[in-house]
Amino acid sequence: MVNFNGKLLEEETVFLNQGNRAFKYGDALFETMRVVNGKVFFLEDHYFRLMASMRILRMEIPMDFTMEFIEEQIKKTLSKADYGSGAARVRMTVFRKNGGLYVPSTNEVSWVIEASQLNSPFYAINEETYRVELFKDYFVNADMLSNLKSTNKAINVVAGVFAKENGYQNCLLLNHKKQVVEAINGNLFLVFKNEVVTPPLPDGCLNGVLRKKLIEILHRSEEFEILERSVSPFELQKADEVFITNVVMGIVPVTDYRKKNYGSDVAKKILGRLNAMARLA
Template sequence: MMEFNNLDGFLTEKGDKLYDTSNRSMRYGDGIFETIKLVNGELLFWDDHYERLLKGMQHLKLDTIGKEKDFWKKEIDKVVVKNYFTNARIRIIVYRNSPGTYTPMGNRIGFLIEGTRFDKPDYNYSKQGLTLGLFEGDHKGMSPLNNLKTTSALLFVLAGVYKKESELDDVVVLNAAGRVCETVSSNIFAVVNNKVITPKLSEGCLDGVMRKQMIKAIKQQELDFEEGELTLNELREANEIFTTNSMVGVQGISQFEGRSKDFSVVKKLQSYLDSVLQ
């Protein structure tokens, strides 16, 4: 069955030419994106995704006039309805659509909305857990720009290449200070001395939508919790490690650098996600 994308408000067949060589997202990584989970026709955590999209556009000084929440919802709905999506991964890419080199001549935007259908909408953590390693290549910066999902993602591409070569499920990415930041596509949490710790945003990690949900769930469970600095030694000695993102939910780590980890907090957080989908 033919599927369609939404390019600047117009439906185009997947496979059609989308950009020319002047596209700034392709040339300079001058854009941001959001990936949203559609379940039973509903966009999960849509308010949080829109808030981050708007924050990112403002940070990149992109034109936001007329691009409020209702605008984006209508543009997403074009893709959902045309493709008969019920459960799908929806991706919005917003980029600066103005001529210029490093210095753009304007801030008007272009956008692409695409979707990929899937059959299993539930959030289910892997019962055997994931294997986690350490990416010791480049480190991530710690400015507010690093909290956004930009279209410049070379660090995570390199970390992903290392993950594949090492036959691991995921790898830790460190920040410029050498502390734990996140993984290839997820935020990271650790249980250290009965306290749940996740890197604070000033450590350079993504301002994750599922991260926000898990912090809410952790507080509801009345667990001891801290957003702070997480060292590599603390991660190695942690009783439990888990990762979060908006597509897969929460995933427990069974081994980090060969050291086995527990799953007790993950099970509690999974119950929270189950309630979200009810």
């Protein structure tokens, strides 16, 4: 089931054409959300990130684009797809309407909401082997556009192909200064004893919703210190733990990087606090 501008359509319905600007120019933004029993985790954070991103890309924000409207449309989609109870992954894509070449003929937008079912209502740690490698063929730009959750994801796609071809579960992306920025599908955290480090936004990482929530959790912790600073590839070998985060998966501990093996004790401690925060959000 797909929700296109408020109209519910069957998944096989054709409703986009060759003039679509998301297809032609990557002129689109998206939010991926976790919904449990009709409750959108961290809805306010998703909403304000989307609004800020639309302003940066000079998209016209519709008058009815309130947080309540978006929540209503998500629930409408889930209910029709019989995902109203349980856990679901929801993606909302916003794109400029057809017209123009590089310069759009309008800044008005259309939007699509789609959903798929998830197995667990809570975040959980996967104990399976999770191997990563650096992706060095192309680099992330260290600027504000890289912070946006846009559909310009060519580097992520090529890195994903590289990971699949070489038997890795994920790859870590670098910027032009050869600093570690993020994973293909999430933000990156490194643990050094009681110090937790994550790359800063100016280095080009995604301004992730779960990244923000974990920073809040760690700032309130007396047990750990959180630092936002640049990360060298050499530090990956020195870290006690490395984990990847996004709002759908939660926290994914990396088990292996080259000859280095990691633990997951800190990730497990933080996970409990994250689940508590998600229930209260």
